[in-house]
Amino acid sequence: METRSDNKYRLRVKNLINTHVDSKDIENFMSLDLSASTTGCIFKVPDIPRSQNQNAYVPIAFSIGPWHYSNPNLRANDKLKTLYLRDLISKDRNPKATLMELSNSEMYILELSRKVQECYSSPVDQEYDGCDLLVDGCFIIEFLRKFQDKSRRDPDDPVFSYMLQFLYHDLMLLENQIPWFVLEDIFHRTCGNNEKPLIWYVSAFLKQIFPIAFVPTEGNLPSLQPKHILDLLRLWLVSPIEEEKGKNTVLQIDDIVTNGGWKPIPPASFLRKAGVKIKRKLMADSILQVTFRNGYLEIPPLEFRQGTEDVFQNLICLEQCLTKCPHGITSYVTLLGCLINTPMDFNLLCEAGIFDNWMNPEDVINFFNKAIYRGAYVKDYYYLELSEQVIEYCNRKWPRLRAIYRNEFTTPWAIISQVVAGFLFIFTLLQTLFTIMR
Structure with missing residues (x-):
């Protein structure tokens, strides 16, 4: 059942959007084709791996998506997510579409909820609706932009002050994902002129989470078609060897x-x-x-x-x-x-x-x-x-012999000790032979 506090939370989000964005037509938004990404791609972690290390699959600070939405330990940061939504709207000078009508349009919310449901392997909690999805998506988009552009950050922003490691962890969890097409649509409707694509922002973020000596070139990034952020990292790693x-x-x-x-x-x-x-x-x-x-x-x-x-x-x-x-x-x-x-x-x-x-x-x-x-x-x-x-x-025998030589004769002292050992062995053998001959 939806609680009174949940109703207040949704009302606060809608009021926040209404305050910062002018009303515009949502015809283009309603015609968005969401069918390309409707196959199941976000899963509950199976019981066997979960039982051996549950902490590896559970968010620490931020609930993204429906499956950890009801966790009371994570609801405290919902306010922080709405602040990021406010920043996204207020700092976006020329939005291509309104976010107000996204939250107020019952038709859009129902359609979005249905499309997103198809991306999850298990039923989505009815308490988590399109409005919550919108908040999560805006939070991620604004975070990615702040991650690259320090001028967008507030001096006392708790995310960059002391919560960054928690967010690193939470955004890489299989159960804590939202579909890529949701992120991409929000990004396109709030991006500026000549701004780099969303996949570039996410890849720059992934470099910090998963530091490696090599990264995909910017020209290769658009060819990747991720299902969500974790899947982009998978494609990032697997695509080069898939070609071979x-x-x-x-x-x-x-x-x-x-x-x-x-x-x-x-x-x-x-x-x-x-x-x-x-x-x-x-x-x-x-x-x-x-x-x-x-x-x-x-x-x-x-x-x-x-x-x-x-x-x-x-x-x-x-x-x-x-x-x-x-x-x-x-x-x-x-x-x-x-x-x-x-x-x-x-x-x-x-x-x-x-x-x-x-x-x-x-x-x-x-x-x-x-x-x-x-x-x-x-x-x-x-x-x-x-x-x-x-x-x-x-x-093969020859590599073994070379390995023995390399392991036993690596330094001058090792060579001297082996030579001395050889002389001692020969001397002992000769002494034994002379003793027998006598």
């Missing part, structure tokens, strides 16, 4: 059954002993572009800091739930889980420059060790061919 998918062998589940399973890549410490050299890959379009050539396993660098684990877990859940979605992120985490079996393995990857770790090493090791056992299902494993090439290389 036809060049490599991808393991399907039928192959697992037919061929009796697949052999995982050995841990990093084993690879080192077998002569494989692990190297930081500097030129890559995605962290997923792991390659093996001439005994070198090249892995793009990854900065692992607070929140990185939660982002990975939500990306994996998105891949698991989204229909016909490639399992690039799941494959990547599975690969690293195979490489990292002990603290020694993790240290080897850090020494090679693969990990820039800001976390407790044990937490990182624990994540990769357990990630593939949290109910994730690898429908198509991207690194089958790479794993087979590495295993075949490890089985």
Whole structure:
């Protein structure tokens, strides 16, 4: 049931919009085609991963969308969201359409609610309607603009004063998304002349959440067609290797059954002993572009800091739930889980420059060790061919001999000690022979 406070909240939002925006025709807005993005794309996290780490999927400060709307711990920031809506309206000099009629038009609210419902995998709480969706969308759009333009920020804005890390976390949750077409429409109706596209703003924000040594070029951004913000990050990471998918062998589940399973890549410490050299890959379009050539396993660098684990877990859940979605992120985490079996393995990857770790090493090791056992299902494993090439290389004798030489004769003192040990062995052997001959 809708409470009295909820009615006051909606009335306050509508009054706020009426105060700042002049009345205009909504015919163009009502003709908006929302059918392109009506397939289910926002999901409830499955029970198995949720039971093992619930905090990775629950918002800390901001409820976005319907599924955490009723959480009383998050309602306190509704006022902050309405303030951002006010700023969006008041700082927008030439709006293309009014937001007043968006909130007051029952026809639009019902249509928007119906279209948005189709994007969620479970029924949406009836208390969350198109007015609430409008507030959430305006809050995100204004935040993205303030994130890039400091002149839009108020000096005492709590978001940028002490809540930014919370918002980083909350905007990357699978259950805390709203459809991309809603954000895009609000953005277009409030954007200025020659303003960069919405996807540029979101990508600039993602660089701060998921820092990597390489980012998509501005020319490639428009080709991405995300379903929501988290999906844009997924596309950001997966798209480059999807282009190479036809060049490599991808393991399907039928192959697992037919061929009796697949052999995982050995841990990093084993690879080192077998002569494989692990190297930081500097030129890559995605962290997923792991390659093996001439005994070198090249892995793009990854900065692992607070929140990185939660982002990975939500990306994996998105891949698991989204229909016909490639399992690039799941494959990547599975690969690293195979490489990292002990603290020694993790240290080897850090020494090679693969990990820039800001976390407790044990937490990182624990994540990769357990990630593939949290109910994730690898429908198509991207690194089958790479794993087979590495295993075949490890089985050769010559790389092993070179590895032994490299490990045992790395310094002059190591060489001297081995030579002395050899002389002692020969001397002992000769002494034994002379003793027997006597």
